[in-house]
Amino acid sequence: MGVVEELVGKAGGCAVIDGGFATQLEALGADINDPLWSAACLITRPHLIKEVHMQYLEAGADVIISSSYQATIPGFLARGMSVDEAEALLRTSVKLALEARDEFWKSALRKSKSIYNHALVAASIGSYGAYLADGSEYSGSYGDDVTAENLKDFHRRRLQVLASAGPDLIAFEAIPNKLEAQALVELLEEENIQVPSWICFSSVDGKHLCSGDSFSDCLRILNASEKVAVVGVNCTPPQFIEDMILEFRKQTKKAIAVYPNSGEVWDGRAKRWLPAECLGHKSFDALAKRWQEAGASLIGGCCRTTPTTIRAVSRILKGRTGH
Numbered sequence: 001m002g003v004v005e006e007l008v009g010k011a012g013g014c015a016v017i018d019g020g021f022a023t024q025l026e027a028l029g030a031d032i033n034d035p036l037w038s039a040a041c042l043i044t045r046p047h048l049i050k051e052v053h054m055q056y057l058e059a060g061a062d063v064i065i066s067s068s069y070q071a072t073i074p075g076f077l078a079r080g081m082s083v084d085e086a087e088a089l090l091r092t093s094v095k096l097a098l099e100a101r102d103e104f105w106k107s108a109l110r111k112s113k114s115i116y117n118h119a120l121v122a123a124s125i126g127s128y129g130a131y132l133a134d135g136s137e138y139s140g141s142y143g144d145d146v147t148a149e150n151l152k153d154f155h156r157r158r159l160q161v162l163a164s165a166g167p168d169l170i171a172f173e174a175i176p177n178k179l180e181a182q183a184l185v186e187l188l189e190e191e192n193i194q195v196p197s198w199i200c201f202s203s204v205d206g207k208h209l210c211s212g213d214s215f216s217d218c219l220r221i222l223n224a225s226e227k228v229a230v231v232g233v234n235c236t237p238p239q240f241i242e243d244m245i246l247e248f249r250k251q252t253k254k255a256i257a258v259y260p261n262s263g264e265v266w267d268g269r270a271k272r273w274l275p276a277e278c279l280g281h282k283s284f285d286a287l288a289k290r291w292q293e294a295g296a297s298l299i300g301g302c303c304r305t306t307p308t309t310i311r312a313v314s315r316i317l318k319g320r321t322g323h
C-alpha cells in the first residue's frame, strides 16, 4: 500500500492537509513581498518556517507542505547565490518540515490527543508561472514560445534536489495549464522519481484550469502515470470545489486532494488580496464536510486559510473531540 492510502486509512477516510503557508508566515511577521515570496524566509528566517509547520501540525494537519513553492534555483541565483547554496536551501525547506514533523510526533501534546497521525511531508513545487511572478501563475498563459521541453528544463533540477531530500511526497501546486501537466508527468518518468507525487490544478471559474484548458484532458494525462498518486485542486475559490470533486470522480480513480483558498481573490498586478465574495472562515469547515462526502480523500486550505481554519476542518472531518 502506498503512503497516501495508508495515511488516509489511518485518518478515518479523509486526511487533513495544512493551510496557507505564506499566509501564516506573514501572520507571524515575515515579509513575503519579495520575488521569492515565502521562500525568502529560507534565507532570512528559517525558524519561522518551522514554527508555521508546528502550528499546522498542532491544528491537526496530517500532511504538511514544505516552503519551496516559490523557491527556485534561478530565483536564488538572482539573489547572488551559488548553485550549491541554492540547492542547499531547497533541501533545507524539506529538512525544516521533517524536523517539525518529528519533533511534533515526540511531543507531549501529540501523545495526549488521539486526533493526530504521523504526518507526511510533501515537498512543494510551484508552477513556472509562480517563478515568473508576472500573473501567469493565475492566467496560465506562458506565451506560444514556451514548450514542454522548456518547462521540463525549468523543473528538472529542483525536482531532483527535493526528491532526494527525503520527503514523503512531491506536491506540484496550482498548475495552471495542460502543457505544464504534460511536462511534469514526462519529467517524473524521465527522471524516474520514486517519491509519489500529487499534481493539483488551480482554477478561477471551477470549470477549467486557469488557462481555460479542460480538466478531463489533464486528468487523462495524469491517469496514465503511475508516478502520480494524487490529483486535485488547490488555491481555487471554495464555492467551486464540491462540483469539481464530483467531476473528477467521474474521470479518475486516483485519490483526490482539495485545498482551496479562502475565496478572496489575488490581484497579481496590484499584488494584493481582494475581499471574498461570499465565504468566511466560518463556513469553510462545513464545506469541507461536503467535500469529504463528495469523495475527496485529502482536504486542507491554501492561501488566506490559517491554523484556525485547519483546526476546524480537522475537528469536523475526524469527528473526534480533543482539540
Ligand SMILES: [Zn+2]
Pocket (backbone or CB within 6 Å): 234, 235, 261, 302, 303
Ligand atoms: Zn494558494
